[in-house]
Amino acid sequence: MDKYQQSQKNKLFKTPPHDPYCLPRVEGSAVCPQCDAVYQAGNWTWNRPENAVVHDAQTVTCPACRRIADNMLAGTLMLSGGFLQKHHDEIIHLIENTEKTEMAEHALERIMRVTEVADDLMVTTTGIHLANRLAHALEGAFKGKAQYRYGDSQYGVNVTWARNE
Structure with missing residues (x-):
């Protein structure tokens, strides 16, 4: 064992937090009964592939709809x-347009709620990538400064954006 291997052996590596809403692989294809997203070849998408057999597809609630129903934001x-x-x-228009763009590519990235809290605005999402x-x-x-805090033990991200003027 060389010096590098010995030094790595003594370190503890932190495993990334697991998303509890990530489904195990579904055999074949599936359709979400709430939003009509299609699960095909390991991905959730809005587009039904030409070769997808829809009449044999299972009905499985997608992770985004499950998060919304359980009110478990990411x-x-x-x-x-x-x-x-x-x-x-x-700012609201920018948020809505960014969500539309992201949802077109990624069916599981959605805004759950936009809430006014005192003088601040809070946006909750079903995925960490949309918040980012x-x-x-x-x-x-609009410039400003954003700070990102990813959860250590829990799957999620908290982002703050501020601009004073």
């Missing part, structure tokens, strides 16, 4: 600052 985006108050409608993408879109369009 991502939280908290927006604050004076800029938010002055440009509230523009929303923060990047806000930084790109």
